[in-house]
Amino acid sequence: ETGVTQSPxxxxxxxxxxxxxxxxxxxxxxxVSWYQQALGQGPQFIFxxxxxxxxxxxxxxxxxxxxxxxNYSSELNVNALELDDSALYLCASSSITGGEETQYFGxxxxxxxx
Amino acid sequence: QKEVEQDPGPLSVPEGAIVSLNCTYSNSAFQYxxxxxxYSRKGPELLMYTYSSGNKExxxxxxxxxxxxxxxxxxxxxxxxxxxxxxxCAMSWSGGSNYKLTFGKGTLLTxxx
Numbered sequence: 314e315t316g317v318t319q320s321p322x323x324x325x326x327x328x329x330x331x332x333x334x335x336x337x338x339x340x341x342x343x344x345v346s347w348y349q350q351a352l353g354q355g356p357q358f359i360f361x362x363x364x365x366x367x368x369x370x371x372x373x374x375x376x377x378x379x380x381x382x383x384n385y386s387s388e389l390n391v392n393a394l395e396l397d398d399s400a401l402y403l404c405a406s407s408s409i410t411g412g413e414e415t416q417y418f419g420x421x422x423x424x425x426x427x
Numbered sequence: 428q429k430e431v432e433q434d435p436g437p438l439s440v441p442e443g444a445i446v447s448l449n450c451t452y453s454n455s456a457f458q459y460x461x462x463x464x465x466y467s468r469k470g471p472e473l474l475m476y477t478y479s480s481g482n483k484e485x486x487x488x489x490x491x492x493x494x495x496x497x498x499x500x501x502x503x504x505x506x507x508x509x510x511x512x513x514x515x516c517a518m519s520w521s522g523g524s525n526y527k528l529t530f531g532k533g534t535l536l537t538x539x540x
Contacts, residue, residue, distance in 0.1 A: 416473075
């Protein structure tokens, strides 16, 4: 186990709704990254948070937003859900120490948009 | 052209076989290379990590990187049914392995007893 947890495990929403996904990072890790994994695809980088500030963003629209909290937890918020947002959402925690650090992935939240 | 290309398979081998998984990439800025294993309905688990050309061995697993050809491989010796999973290659640039990972599509491997 990586020590990274995510909730909920599964979620069903309808088009146009808003959703909040949660992640609890491994203790001591100051960086969290979020990825979207569509069925049959590799994970796609959404964004990264470092010390509660956004530290890079992939090719995702602004309706994808995030928060990171001092207690190592974080949130991914998606507004105005679209059918194509159906995917496995993964968070990964790591620690920026100037060296090469592994990103530890959680089990993911599977989102279905109807 | 995608930044990282990976044959999605599926690949089916008998127990004990040597498995070869490969990825090619187009962005020469990639400096860090990883292989992740993902079981069904689980998050990716890091198997191998390297940042230099050449081979790196860990038990039954060997990662190979050829930066001049922009080609990476993962070899699994004496494959076991428990190795059945999707294998994802991932890469990152000079920001280090902390930063944005770019993944291949993944190769689905089945090892038959």
